[in-house]
Amino acid sequence: MNLKELAASLGLSPTTVSRALNGYPEVREETRLRVIEAARRHNYRPNTRAKSLATGRAMAIGHVIPLSSRHEMVNPIFADFIAGAGETYAQAGYDMVLSVVSDAEEARIYRDLHARGTVDGIIVHAPRAEDPRIPLLAEIGLPFVVHGRATGASTPYSWLDINNRRSFRRATDFLLDLGHRRIALVNGLEWMDYAIRRRSGYVEALRARGIAPDPKLMHAGEMTEGQGYSAARAMLALPDPPTAFLVSSMIPAIGLRRALWEGDLVMGRDVSVITHDDELSYLRNGEEVPIFTATRSSVREAGREAAQMLLEIIAAPACAPRSILWEAELMVGESTGPAPRKGPA
Numbered sequence: 001m002n003l004k005e006l007a008a009s010l011g012l013s014p015t016t017v018s019r020a021l022n023g024y025p026e027v028r029e030e031t032r033l034r035v036i037e038a039a040r041r042h043n044y045r046p047n048t049r050a051k052s053l054a055t056g057r058a059m060a061i062g063h064v065i066p067l068s069s070r071h072e073m074v075n076p077i078f079a080d081f082i083a084g085a086g087e088t089y090a091q092a093g094y095d096m097v098l099s100v101v102s103d104a105e106e107a108r109i110y111r112d113l114h115a116r117g118t119v120d121g122i123i124v125h126a127p128r129a130e131d132p133r134i135p136l137l138a139e140i141g142l143p144f145v146v147h148g149r150a151t152g153a154s155t156p157y158s159w160l161d162i163n164n165r166r167s168f169r170r171a172t173d174f175l176l177d178l179g180h181r182r183i184a185l186v187n188g189l190e191w192m193d194y195a196i197r198r199r200s201g202y203v204e205a206l207r208a209r210g211i212a213p214d215p216k217l218m219h220a221g222e223m224t225e226g227q228g229y230s231a232a233r234a235m236l237a238l239p240d241p242p243t244a245f246l247v248s249s250m251i252p253a254i255g256l257r258r259a260l261w262e263g264d265l266v267m268g269r270d271v272s273v274i275t276h277d278d279e280l281s282y283l284r285n286g287e288e289v290p291i292f293t294a295t296r297s298s299v300r301e302a303g304r305e306a307a308q309m310l311l312e313i314i315a316a317p318a319c320a321p322r323s324i325l326w327e328a329e330l331m332v333g334e335s336t337g338p339a340p341r342k343g344p345a
Contacts, residue, residue: 006044010035021093060095061085061310062119064110066103077249077278077299078125081147084303085123092311094120107136114142121310123147127159127193143317145310147302151193158313160306160324164197165204167295167328168246171274172205174293174330175244179339180272184217184242186231186252195220198248198276217242228252232259236271243339244272253277253292272336276328290333297328 007014012035020027020035027035038044063082082096089096097119101109110133113119121143124133131150138155146159175183185202188195199220203213216238219231228247235242236259247253253275257267265271277294309322 057120060097060119062097062122064099080300081303084300085307088304088307114140120314143313156321158321162297162326164194165201168198169201169205172202180244182242183244184235186247187220188223188248190220223249225255228255229259232256247275250277268335268337293333293336295328296331
């Protein structure tokens with residue numbers, strides 16, 4: 001079905017239908033919803049090339065992934081974010097351009113995407129401290145939204161993030177309230193902004209209770225199952241091992257659970273574990289009762305929201321930078337319990 005046929009089926013002009021689908025404010029909400037429902041029912045999709053010619057836009061959003069982060073391509077967190085963003089793009093008639101580039105070529109790729117008019121905007125992934133992509137994109141005038149934040153960035157920019165510092169302080173406090181004093185942190189790479197903030201929340205909670213952070217109980221690395229396993233094995237072999245772990249992702253938490261199993265330790269009884277799980281669609285944290293106690297947020301919803309923010313910036317480029325900060329829930333599961341007692345009962 002084309003635009004004229006869709007308009008005829010609704011008894012509306014093609015111009016009205018086009019304006020309704022493109023979100024023009026002069027179209028009544030009742031009409032807009034009727035048009036959207038009819039388009040969905042008839043599986044109508046706007047002609048992207050025609051729309052591009054009419055609007056002067058590429059009708060595409062870019063996601064640039066450097067080779068050093070290529071593991072993101074198979075990371076369920078990245079996949080869920082892309083799925084959420086893709087839903088928003090599709091509803092607005094936008095395509096997605098995904099580029100995997102060498103780290104040395106990343107800046108050039110952004111400039112080329114803008115110069116060639118390939119995309120109308122960019123989602124910036126995995127921000128790091130003082131991220132150079134933020135001033136670069138601001139300089140070349142390519143609209144962008146950062147998924148996360150960049151510590152030390154001085155250029156104003158739009159971002160969506162969860163409160164990583166507060167969520168990990170709250171999780172550490174939860175373990176402290178259970179009587180744990182030897183609490184280990186298995187974190188992501190600490191030049192990444194989220195990992196910097198998570199360590200900060202963990203350290204703040206310990207110091208507030210008069211506990212000096214122990215460097216031997218802090219590990220930073222790629223968030224893989226193998227990293228979780230090896231970090232846990234090393235810390236559990238210490239003369240005074242941790243009784244609890246705080247982990248930055250479900251994936252290393254699975255490796256940590258393997259290390260506990262090999263050591264004949266019961267998670268939740270002998271050793272407590274809290275992880276951040278991002279409410280992943282195909283790496284579920286149990287069903288009715290979570291396997292892991294976890295700080296939880298929906299990365300798919302973050303994808304939808306960040307994409308919507310970017311489309312609004314593209315439509316109104318003069319608007320001031322926006323920021324959205326979400327609080328993560330603390331979901332209590334089967335992986336936490338009171339600190340084990342030492343010595344005879």
